[in-house]
Amino acid sequence: MLKPFMFFLLTLIALFPLSVRLPAQAKEDAASAYAKCAHCRKEGFVSARAKNGAGKLMPLCYECASLPRCSFCQMPADVDSGGGDRLCRECAADTIKENAEAEKVMKDVRQVLSTKFKMTSKHKITYGLGSRRDLNLEADGEHNELGWFDPKIIRNKPQYTIRILTGLPRDVFRSVGAHELAHDWMDETLPHLMDKPEIREGFAEFVAWLFSEAEGNKRMMEYTESRTDEVYGGGFRKVRAMMGDAKTAAEWKSILLKEFPLKGKKSGN
Ligand SMILES: [Zn+2]
Ligand SMILES: [Zn+2]
Ligand SMILES: [Zn+2]
Structure with a gap:
């Protein structure tokens, strides 16, 4: 019974301060x-x-x-x-600090993902901001989370929430938003992959990276490319290699399904 509640804890995007990597x-x-x-x-x-x-x-x-x-x-x-x-x-000079603004920007990011990559879900999502302390509450303490996708079942009704760290520069916020919306898409389209951390986070990083490319957001592209950890960095490289030139959600879905067929989900790990 615990399992469905476990994976949302693992969907936190972990971004270390970008300044740590001075070249x-x-x-x-x-x-x-x-x-x-x-x-x-x-x-x-x-x-x-x-x-x-x-x-x-x-x-x-x-x-x-x-x-x-x-x-x-x-x-x-x-x-x-x-x-x-x-x-x-x-x-x-341009950060997202108000919930109303966060919601507006997230809706725009969702629209861009839908237009550019045909990546859509029917989920009704609630958006909000949180402090680093709020977002770290459930984390393992090793990461500094910038965003959080949280699917819950309340009285048999699914509820979806995305929270993003308050005060992020707008371009960083948008890229983190794309990452979290990729989780939402996977949760609806390929839920059996949500308990594979490398694929789940790697795919979300891949979507955020394509989104950043489309937005001309070099620093977030470089950031994704420079990650060395297994789940986010390793996952990103794995998913990118898998996807090749595929740039629509329908293609991503069929590639992922070929690699991870639905019937394989019982084996679990
Ligand atoms: Zn994530
Ligand atoms: Zn000076
Ligand atoms: Zn700066």
């Missing part, structure tokens, strides 16, 4: 130049270069280079996201 490149072209610091605007020697949200390398002075960095790019952070993250000013 060696940033260090390489640091030093020796004289320029205006992108953070404090003072002229001086460049101590480091940091990628902003658009992926552009920006010069930083010595003082600014030692400040805490943004959760979603490499720039110095001095704004509280309201959800538990620190943001640089640029990432903080």
Whole structure:
């Protein structure tokens, strides 16, 4: 009886702060130049270069280079996201902090997924925001969750909720939203795959990656590609290889069904 309730705990998208992965490149072209610091605007020697949200390398002075960095790019952070993250000013300029706005954006993301990839479900979904603490409540403590797909049965009626971390930059929010909506699609279309973490998360990452590509959202594409963990990173590479050029939900469904036929679901693991 517990099992149906187990998998929603596992559908959390785990995104470590993107700034953790500072590439060696940033260090390489640091030093020796004289320029205006992108953070404090003072002229001086460049101590480091940091990628902003658009992926552009920006010069930083010595003082600014030692400040805490943004959760979603490499720039110095001095704004509280309201959800538990620190943001640089640029990432903080357009964040999703209101439930009404979150719902509006999620509906738009769902529409884009339907138009671009014919990925639809009949589920009525409730959308909302949560703090990092809210979203971590049920997690294993190892991950920092940015989103949560939660299917529940209440009095024999299925209910679907998607919650996204409050205060995310808009482009990050949209990509996380696409990931969670991919879970919703799978829950309706291929529920027997929901208890295969690698396929479930790998597929959601694959959809988010295609969605980010369609939106010209380079940082989230790079982020998905750079993940090294088995379930999200490994799952993504596995599903991407499986899907090849398939770009519609109907094709994804038939590829997944061929790989994981329905009758195999009893074997369980
Ligand atoms: Zn997920
Ligand atoms: Zn500075
Ligand atoms: Zn930033």
